[in-house]
Amino acid sequence: MKADPRGVLTGTHFIDGDHACCEGALAAGARFAAGYPITPSTEVVERFASRVPTVGGTFIQMEDELAASITLQGAVWGGAKAFTVTSGPGFSLMMEHIGYAAMTETPCVFVDVQRGGPSTGLPTLPAQADMMQARWGSHGDYEIIALCPNSPQECFDLTIKAFNLAEEFRVPVMFMMDEVVGHMTEKVVIPAADEIEVVPRRHTHKNAEEYLPYGTNGDMVPEIAHAGEGYKFHVTGLTHDERGYPNMTPATQDQLVRRLQNKIRAAADRIAMFEEENLEDADVVVVSYGITSRVAQRAIEMARDKGWRVGKLRLITAWPFPDKKIRELAGKVKAFVVPELNLGQMVREVERAAAGQAKTIAVAHAGGGVHKPEEILRTIVEASQ
Amino acid sequence: MSDASVLNPVEPFLRTERIPHIWCPGCGIGTTVNCFARALIESKVDLQSLALVSGIGCTGRVAGYVKLDSFHTTHGRAIPFATGLKLANPKLNVMVYSGDGDLSAIGGNHLIHAARRNIDLKVICVNNLIYAMTGGQTAPTTPGHAITSTNPYGVFEPAFNLPHLVEAAGAVYVARWTTFHVRQLARSMQEAFQKKGFSFIEVISPCPTLYQRRNKMGDGLDTMKYYKEKSKVRHGAPTSELDLSMNGEIIVGKFVDRDRPDYQSMMRTQFVESLGERFVEQAEMVCS
Amino acid sequence: MVERCKACGFCVEFCPTKVLALSSAFNSRGYHPPHVVHPEKCSGCDLCGMYCPDFAIYGSKAAAGGEQ
Numbered sequence: 206m207k208a209d210p211r212g213v214l215t216g217t218h219f220i221d222g223d224h225a226c227c228e229g230a231l232a233a234g235a236r237f238a239a240g241y242p243i244t245p246s247t248e249v250v251e252r253f254a255s256r257v258p259t260v261g262g263t264f265i266q267m268e269d270e271l272a273a274s275i276t277l278q279g280a281v282w283g284g285a286k287a288f289t290v291t292s293g294p295g296f297s298l299m300m301e302h303i304g305y306a307a308m309t310e311t312p313c314v315f316v317d318v319q320r321g322g323p324s325t326g327l328p329t330l331p332a333q334a335d336m337m338q339a340r341w342g343s344h345g346d347y348e349i350i351a352l353c354p355n356s357p358q359e360c361f362d363l364t365i366k367a368f369n370l371a372e373e374f375r376v377p378v379m380f381m382m383d384e385v386v387g388h389m390t391e392k393v394v395i396p397a398a399d400e401i402e403v404v405p406r407r408h409t410h411k412n413a414e415e416y417l418p419y420g421t422n423g424d425m426v427p428e429i430a431h432a433g434e435g436y437k438f439h440v441t442g443l444t445h446d447e448r449g450y451p452n453m454t455p456a457t458q459d460q461l462v463r464r465l466q467n468k469i470r471a472a473a474d475r476i477a478m479f480e481e482e483n484l485e486d487a488d489v490v491v492v493s494y495g496i497t498s499r500v501a502q503r504a505i506e507m508a509r510d511k512g513w514r515v516g517k518l519r520l521i522t523a524w525p526f527p528d529k530k531i532r533e534l535a536g537k538v539k540a541f542v543v544p545e546l547n548l549g550q551m552v553r554e555v556e557r558a559a560a561g562q563a564k565t566i567a568v569a570h571a572g573g574g575v576h577k578p579e580e581i582l583r584t585i586v587e588a589s590q
Numbered sequence: 591m592s593d594a595s596v597l598n599p600v601e602p603f604l605r606t607e608r609i610p611h612i613w614c615p616g617c618g619i620g621t622t623v624n625c626f627a628r629a630l631i632e633s634k635v636d637l638q639s640l641a642l643v644s645g646i647g648c649t650g651r652v653a654g655y656v657k658l659d660s661f662h663t664t665h666g667r668a669i670p671f672a673t674g675l676k677l678a679n680p681k682l683n684v685m686v687y688s689g690d691g692d693l694s695a696i697g698g699n700h701l702i703h704a705a706r707r708n709i710d711l712k713v714i715c716v717n718n719l720i721y722a723m724t725g726g727q728t729a730p731t732t733p734g735h736a737i738t739s740t741n742p743y744g745v746f747e748p749a750f751n752l753p754h755l756v757e758a759a760g761a762v763y764v765a766r767w768t769t770f771h772v773r774q775l776a777r778s779m780q781e782a783f784q785k786k787g788f789s790f791i792e793v794i795s796p797c798p799t800l801y802q803r804r805n806k807m808g809d810g811l812d813t814m815k816y817y818k819e820k821s822k823v824r825h826g827a828p829t830s831e832l833d834l835s836m837n838g839e840i841i842v843g844k845f846v847d848r849d850r851p852d853y854q855s856m857m858r859t860q861f862v863e864s865l866g867e868r869f870v871e872q873a874e875m876v877c878s
Numbered sequence: 879m880v881e882r883c884k885a886c887g888f889c890v891e892f893c894p895t896k897v898l899a900l901s902s903a904f905n906s907r908g909y910h911p912p913h914v915v916h917p918e919k920c921s922g923c924d925l926c927g928m929y930c931p932d933f934a935i936y937g938s939k940a941a942a943g944g945e946q
Binding site for chain 2: 881882884885886887888891892909925927928929930931932933936938
Binding site for chain 1: 662677681
């Protein structure tokens with residue numbers, strides 16, 4: 206379905222990533238946001254607060270992130286496409302509700318504009334140290350999808366993708382920005398509404414008697430109904446059966462939790478998005494995401510100028526992790542070089558997927574700034590020898 | 591016998607396939623649900639537009655037993671979830687049905703802000719003075735000197751006076767009844783359902799298995815008799831005078847019934863004033 | 879709905895005309911459900927129905943007065 210033109214600010218803009226993310230949400234059809242101020246994410250909802258009364262929707266600043274992260278879910282069940290925006294400390298507070306969204310299969314988007322941590326850390330400076338938390342932060346077994354934009358343009362485009370994936374899989378999607386991508390100002394082209402594909406809510410067409418809130422037709426994603434439509438359904442965070450009723454037995458647990466996981470894993474190939482360059486003859490592949498990929502780009506160019514055979518793999522979806530791609534490459538390359546603004550998070554996934562078939566070398570950075578291209582280049586050269 | 595089940599006004603509101611419920615003999619939560627059902631019928635609320643949100647705890651299980659669009663959410667967060675529902679679909683009549691621990695301890699912050707904002711929610715707080723589901727721990731409402739599992743030598747903290755708290759925060763309708771006062775409770779619920787803004791009804795209820803048992807206060811029936819004997823109806827009493835104690839008087843009644851613009855009216859007014867023609871009314875959210 | 883009853887005693891106690899008493903019978907859960915002792919005294923006020931926390935009883939002025 207095409208985007209609703211009321212939310213699409215068609216034109217060429219010179220805006221930062223935070224602002225572009227807000228426009229992406231509006232273009233995707235988001236008409237509800239609940240937020241709480243936290244640097245460096247606040248501008249996303251500030252813009253939403255200013256835009257949405259002229260588009261037709263609601264923003265509410267809640268009293269804390271615990272509230273924001275569940276208020277948006279109430280709005281989803283009331284019929285809206287909804288999201289919230291935060292950074293590290295707020296992301297930590299939202300974890301219980303991310304789990305609730307995963308368990309109740311509430312389609313929604315959580316934007317984390319990552320900053321230095323742990324704890325209060327570096328509120329105004331970048332890091333990429335919430336990547337594992339995005340995947341494992343809530344308790345229990347569940348799967349999420351996480352996207353990593355590396356430019357304001359991608360903050361626009363991929364936010365739409367995030368909402369689309371959320372609706373398709375009825376899952377909370379983590380939008381993992383970082384402070385630099387959020388605060389860098391670049392050209393952002395917003396196309397006409399009819400050029401934007403938007404995935405509609407998987408609303409059931411069954412009547413109230415036939416409808417099973419968590420029944421699936423073999424594709425593992427149930428159809429949804431909203432409050433007020435006469436379905437009289439029940440939603441609970443307790444382990445539940447197809448009727449949505451609590452059913453706290455190992456058998457139901459096994460069935461439910463495996464389905465929550467498999468609905469994403471089975472589609473991992475379809476979900477995976479990455480950008481690749483020069484992989485065919487590469488000795489070394491640089492695996493990066495977010496702002497670090499911009500620096501890595503330069504380092505790769507510098508290495509190639511010197512004659513090193515270096516390929517680029519930029520992760521656009523960080524989760525589910527593209528195991529298959531790494532495994533394929535691992536058989537053909539000497540090493541993966543993984544620069545990140547953390548002390549080693551996604552590199553562990555690369556290493557796991559490589560399964561010893563290629564070396565995996567991290568280029569760590571504690572956060573607070575970005576790598577210098579030379580730092581990454583140095584490791585590329587070492588790895589190539 | 592099947593005749594009776596058809597006649598009983600509460601029956602159409604129950605997910606009968608899940609009855610009998612998990613609440614203990616003598617627990618008052620089921621009693622409040624009877625009053626709720628009758629209030630729904632009397633107030634002529636459009637049943638299709640009803641949504642019920644609860645938190646975690648014994649009272650939180652109400653959501654699972656009522657045949658309405660019902661949401662069993664996380665501990666303490668029924669009110670913000672309900673806020674999201676209401677804002678996304680203003681046509682919904684959103685009720686919050688939860689317990690004293692859920693609403694005033696972990697959920698306390700959300701309680702006061704929703705009251706402050708006067709969000710159009712009807713909150714039924716079943717107050718059994720304890721955290722029942724988890725085995726009888728102290729709640730912010732547990733009266734002094736009571737024995738609980740986390741205060742085995744007696745509670746020494748002052749307890750919350752919930753009507754006072756929510757009145758101060760801004761609620762437009764505040765009442766307290768006990769599970770003995772079934773008719774008055776149903777009537778209060780009905781009044782709240784017909785009123786716009788943040789309504790809060792506290793229902794004092796027995797927890798015979800934990801609170802009453804540990805404090806050697808008898809069973810549910812003994813507690814109901816205590817409510818009958820020691821309650822005093824004082825409509826309009828100042829909420830500051832409504833403190834509860836272990837064996838003392840229980841003041842019940844309707845204490846606050848005032849008019850304040852609700853959150854959504856205020857929001858709309860502000861936008862119309864500031865934006866004039868640029869303001870776009872929120873369209874029907876239902877996206878399909 | 880005899881099977882729902884948990885013999886809490888509310889209906890027996892609060893019936894204004896003392897129509898009910900706990901029986902010596904058992905339901906399948908081992909509780910003594912109430913039975914109608916004075917059907918002629920039932921006014922159909924349905925306080926029993928309102929009090930019952932287990933949704934096990936409802937009073938109406940139908941045929942025999944109280945119904946369980």
